[in-house]
Amino acid sequence: MSNVGIVIVSHSPLVAEGTADMVRQMVGDEVPLAWCGGNGHGGLGTNVEAIMGAIEKAWSEAGVAILVDLGGAETNSEMAVEMIGEPRSQKIIVCNAPIVEGAVMAATEASGGASLREVVATAHELSPS
């Protein structure tokens, strides 16, 4: 699939999965989509290994946009992108946007074949700057 992929990273697996459900229902299957949540030990949190796995699952040559919730999700996502390494890391962007609205809007944009830059810009429009 050549559309930009979307990864959803929440501290809560329920929030991440629920957000992914909303994307699937509202946008359909035209976008590579993956989610992860939880600290890997049954608690709330995020972990780098799971995020790297989600990026692999949603990988697209057009790039991947990551939507996160709280600060630790952003830190861990940026770490995951760095560990995936170049050249692919240059095609992965952690968005500054609310997770649910951002994921739905970014996926909607991606489903129309938009570039990674356009997908991320659409998500960022949701954040007061």
Place this chain on the structure above:
Amino acid sequence: METGNAGDMAALNLARLIAAAADTIAAHAEELTTLDQAIGDGDHGLNMKRGFEAVRAEAAAFSARPLPEALKAIGTKLVMTVGGASGPLFGTLFLALGKQISAAPDRANLTAAFGKAIEAVAARGKSQVGQKTMLDVLQPVHDALLQGKTAPEIADIADAAAKATVPMKALRGRASFLGDRSIGHMDAGARSTTLLVRTIVETLEGQP
């Protein structure tokens, strides 16, 4: 391990350092958790212990590699096993140190590499000195290295720096949600950092 003629780093024995660091974190895990319960999410001690035990489990393999590679491998292991926000932060410290340090570092190289590693941690956490984080210990330790302080002096400077986070207001991480209520508690990351600094400099000095 080949460390060459490296001044005060000549005695560097990575396996011994790893064991000492893991022992220290294990011995203080409960204290770190208590600190984190006050203003964080209360998992710092457990997370750090899990990470350093994972590093200890592979200490022999890490120690067999050239120092830069060993430090990068330790950083990666910490990223993958500590979790929380501390995993990427402590992991980045070691990863960046490994990228900058030479295979047989003298004090100047160690100091320069440590400075770059602190910059990497600050970038990873989008933070700076004065925000009640591990940076508030790392930076004074770097200054002390630059100033030629002795190992015991560096350890004391690190302890004082961690204590100095008590009256600070947290501006990063979970503690920042508490605003003024974060004042009056030591930052758990600053505490674990000073524990590691003391352990490392004392082990390098050959002290107990």
